[in-house]
Each structure stands twice: as structure tokens, then as C-alpha cells.
Amino acid sequence: MENLETKFQKNLTKLLEQKSIKTEVFAVGVSGGADSLALVYLLIPWAKKNKKKLVVLTVEHGLRKESLDEALYVGELMKKSDVEHHILTWKGSKPKTGIEEAARLARYGLIEKYCMDNGIKYLMIAHHKFDQAETFIMRLQRGSGVDGLSAMSEVSRIGNLEVIRPLLDFEPEELKRYLKEKNISWMVDGSNYDEDFLRVRIRNLIPYLDEKIGLGVDRIAATSKVIARTKDYLEKQVKSFINNNVKFFGGKKAAKISLSLIQKQHEEMVFRILCQLIKDIADRTYIPRASDVERVVAAVTADGKAFKSRTLGGCEIINSDESLWIIPEIKDGKVLLKKDWDAFVERNPEYKKNKIPYKVRKFLKTIEF
Numbered sequence: 001m002e003n004l005e006t007k008f009q010k011n012l013t014k015l016l017e018q019k020s021i022k023t024e025v026f027a028v029g030v031s032g033g034a035d036s037l038a039l040v041y042l043l044i045p046w047a048k049k050n051k052k053k054l055v056v057l058t059v060e061h062g063l064r065k066e067s068l069d070e071a072l073y074v075g076e077l078m079k080k081s082d083v084e085h086h087i088l089t090w091k092g093s094k095p096k097t098g099i100e101e102a103a104r105l106a107r108y109g110l111i112e113k114y115c116m117d118n119g120i121k122y123l124m125i126a127h128h129k130f131d132q133a134e135t136f137i138m139r140l141q142r143g144s145g146v147d148g149l150s151a152m153s154e155v156s157r158i159g160n161l162e163v164i165r166p167l168l169d170f171e172p173e174e175l176k177r178y179l180k181e182k183n184i185s186w187m188v189d190g191s192n193y194d195e196d197f198l199r200v201r202i203r204n205l206i207p208y209l210d211e212k213i214g215l216g217v218d219r220i221a222a223t224s225k226v227i228a229r230t231k232d233y234l235e236k237q238v239k240s241f242i243n244n245n246v247k248f249f250g251g252k253k254a255a256k257i258s259l260s261l262i263q264k265q266h267e268e269m270v271f272r273i274l275c276q277l278i279k280d281i282a283d284r285t286y287i288p289r290a291s292d293v294e295r296v297v298a299a300v301t302a303d304g305k306a307f308k309s310r311t312l313g314g315c316e317i318i319n320s321d322e323s324l325w326i327i328p329e330i331k332d333g334k335v336l337l338k339k340d341w342d343a344f345v346e347r348n349p350e351y352k353k354n355k356i357p358y359k360v361r362k363f364l365k366t367i368e369f
Contacts, residue, residue, distance in 0.1 A: 004170075004178045008042045009049070012166045019155050021122065021162070025053045027115050028124045029107075030078075032058065032070035032187035035126040037077070038175035039167055041182060043124065044081055056085045057114060059107045063094060070187045077184070088114055100197060112159045121162055127152055128167040128175065130203070133220040137202045145290075150231040151224035159285045171217075238272045241265075246277070249351075250364050253281055255326045262324060263301055270297045277326050278313040288313035300324065309359075320357035327363045336362040 016022075028043060030036040040056055047054050056078050058071040071087045078085035088110040095102045111123060132152055139148035154165050167175070179186060195201050210216030247256045255277050262270055274296060275287040287293065292312055299307045300319075309318045311329050318325040336358070344365050345351050356364070 004174060005042060005045060008166065008170075009046045011169065012046060013050075015154055015164070015166065021155070021164070023122055024051075025055060025120050026122050026124050026164075027055045027057055027111065027120045027161075029111060029126070030056045030058055030074050031189075032074045033189060034176045034179060034186040035128055035167070035172060037074075037184060037186050038178050039124060039126040040078075040083070041081075041179065041184060042166075044083065054083050055118070055120060056083055057111050058085065058087050059110050060087050060089045061094075061103055061106065062090055063099065063103065064189070066187070073187065086114065100199070108158055108161075112161050116160055121160075122164055123158075123161045124164050124166060126167050127165045128170050128172055129221055130172050130206075130217055132168060132224060133206060133217040134199055134202050136220050136224050137206070138198060141198070141202075146227055146231050146234065149224065150228035151221065153228070234268070234272060237269065238276055241269065241273055242276065246273075249354075249356075249360070250367050253328060253367060254360055254363060255281060257324045257326075259300075259319065259322050259324055267297055267301060270301055274317070274326075278315045281326055282314035282328060284313060316359060318357055318359055320360075321355050325357060325360050327360055330359065330363055330366070332366075334362075336365055340365060 026043075026047075028036075028040050030040050040054070043054055046052070056074065058074045060067050060071045062068075075085045075087065090103075090106045090110060115121070115123060135152060136149060142148070152165060152168065154168055156163050156165075176186075195204070206215075206217060206220075210219075245257060245261060248254065249256065257273075262273070265273070271290075271293055275293055278284065278293075279287055296310050296312055296317060299310070307319045309316060311317075314329055315326050316329050318327070341361050344361075351364070
């Protein structure tokens with residue numbers, strides 16, 4: 001039976017080849033807990049073998065009095081292993097509610113900024129098979145659809161980073177055994193046992209579900225992967241629709257779609273097409289609130305003529321001349337004079353044959369090119 005390091009290296013090499021990931025430097029998020037420490041210690045021999053550089057990043061949230069000591073401990077371990085390490089500090093006031101989500105956003109924000117400032121495109125994190133199961137049930141509790149219930153991807157984009165999860169097929173206990181074999185101690189976050197947090201309550205519930213109805217970690221993870229196939233299919237259909245039916249202007253910062261063509265699509269496709277275009281045009285990491293998008297979808301598909309315009313997710317959606325236009329929201333209040341538009345068209349003659357609504361003209365003029 002192959003050991004954990006051999007299994008890990010084989011899986012990671014296959015993953016990077018499948019995703020065509022070729023880079024010399026990887027950031028690694030390490031908190032000091034067992035999972036992330038196991039990840040970095042599994043990566044160290046792989047990196048040496050493949051001549052890759054690891055940059056370990058630890059976010060010091062300041063939410064617990066032990067957090068700085070934990071970050072310093074990671075630094076000491078990395079120094080012994082000759083691995084570059086940096087502590088990123090979350091400064092400023094902390095929210096009193098929604099702290100889990102706020103901390104997650106702060107963590108990714110700090111890591112993303114460091115990586116962008118230092119030319120790093122890829123981040124390794126230590127989500128494992130149990131995290132996959134817990135996330136599934138959390139999203140089920142929130143009423144998520146296909147996207148939320150699909151498995152966490154081995155590679156996904158968060159902001160400007162490509163996030164790699166090499167441990168999704170591994171269980172936390174085997175990661176802890178690996179650290180014990182290497183005589184590496186890990187830090188224990190007391191909040192992992194605090195049932196005020198939904199994830200902790202779910203973690204404690206899963207063994208009961210497994211015992212009583214056979215709904216354990218492996219079954220949940222397998223279900224997530226099945227749903228992920230559906231998500232992948234839908235995303236490919238959306239990409240194909242956009243490539244074949246959406247006309248872009250202004251360096252892909254304004255989009256035009258036939259209203260009649262949109263109305264012929266299934267509501268799920270309309271929802272996804274709008275979400276994707278809004279994400280791209282507004283340069284957002286996440287889609288707008290689903291309920292807000294659904295209201296626009298209902299208005300467009302029920303009676304397109306009654307739909308005039310709507311702001312959503314940093315964009316304005318405009319119905320004009322049997323077409324839907326999507327542009328970034330403009331808030332300057334300035335008036336675009338006809339002579340200025342005419343001068344713009346003279347400089348950009350490709351717009352002469354296009355009937356463009358006023359707000360779109362105004363936007364295009366603001367990004368003079």
C-alpha cells in the first residue's frame with residue numbers, strides 16, 4: 001500500500017497536468033492547524049523534487065489571543081524547513097456578527113493582495129473530504145441550488161487567484177497520523193468545538209447521520225461530485241451561448257443580447273447567462289444575490305416589453321430596440337451631448353451602423369478608446 005506522500009504527489013502531479021498548471025511558485029495558506037500543516041509538509045518534498053518554490057502565508061486575524069503565537073509557530077516550522085513564510089495581519093475593527101464569513105473574506109483578501117503584489121497566481125489550501133461534506137450540508141440548510149451543492153472544485157477561481165485544493169480525497173485523521181509520524185505538533189482552534197457555529201454543529205451531526213441512515217462523509221462527497229457534473233454541463237452551455245449570441249462593445253465592457261432569443265431560453269439558462277455577464281462586466285468575484293437576479297429574470301421572461309431597466313450587481317440592464325444591454329452602472333450624472341457622441345463615432349467608425357441607447361453611448365464615451 002502506497003504511503004501518504006506517494007499518494008499525494010501522484011494525485012497532485014495528475015491534477016496540475018489535467019488543469020495545465022505550469023508555474024514555478026505556489027502560495028500555501030497555513031493556519032497552524034493539522035490540515036494546513038499536513039498540506040505544507042506534503043508539499044515540501046514534492047516542491048524539492050519538482051524544483052518549485054513555496055511561499056507560506058499565515059493570516060493573523062486577531063480574533064483570539066493565541067492567534068499571533070500560532071502564526072509565529074508556523075514561521076518557526078517553516079524556517080527549519082527553509083520555506084519562505086509571511087504573516088498577514090487583519091487590521092481594524094472586527095464585526096460582532098457574521099464573524100466566520102467576515103474572517104473568510106478578510107483572509108482571502110489579504111492573501112490575494114500579497115499574491116498580486118508579488119506576482120503569484122496560484123494558492124494551495126487544505127480543504128479535505130470532511131470539509132466537502134460539511135460544506136454540502138451547510139449549503140443544503142441555506143437552500144442552495146446546483147452551484148452551492150456541487151463539490152468544491154479541485155481548482156477554482158477566487159478573485160484574481162487560482163485556488164488549488166489537493167487534499168479533497170484525504171481524511172483529516174490520516175493527515176494527523178502523517179504529522180505524528182513526522183513529530184510535528186499542530187495548534188487546536190477552540191472555536192472548532194464551539195457549537196455557536198453552524199459548521200461545528202454540522203460536523204457533530206454527520207456521524208449520527210452516518211450511523212442512523214448511512215449518510216456519511218463518503219456518500220455526501222459522492223453526491224456532491226454528481227451535482228458538480230450537472231454544474232459543469234450548465235456552465236459549458238452558458239459559455240457556448242455567450243460566445244455565439246452575445247455581442248460585446250467597448251473591450252467587452254458592454255454586452256448586447258437579442259431579447260427574443262433570451263425569452264426562448266429556459267429560466268435557469270437566463271439566470272446563469274445574466275449572472276455570468278454581470279460578473280464579467282462588473283468584474284465581480286461572486287454573483288449578485290440570487291433572489292435579486294431571479295426578479296430580473298422573471299421580468300425579462302414574463303413580458304420583455306414592460307421591462308425597461310434595472311441596476312444589479314454594479315451593472316445596469318437596459319431594454320432597448322428589442323435588445324438587452326448590460327453595462328457597468330454609471331453614477332456621474334453628466335449629460336452626453338450629441339456633438340460629443342458624433343465626434344466619438346468619427347473616431348470609432350465601427351459604431352456608425354449600431355443603434356445604441358443613450359446610457360450605453362454615455363458609458364462608451366467614458367471609456368474612450
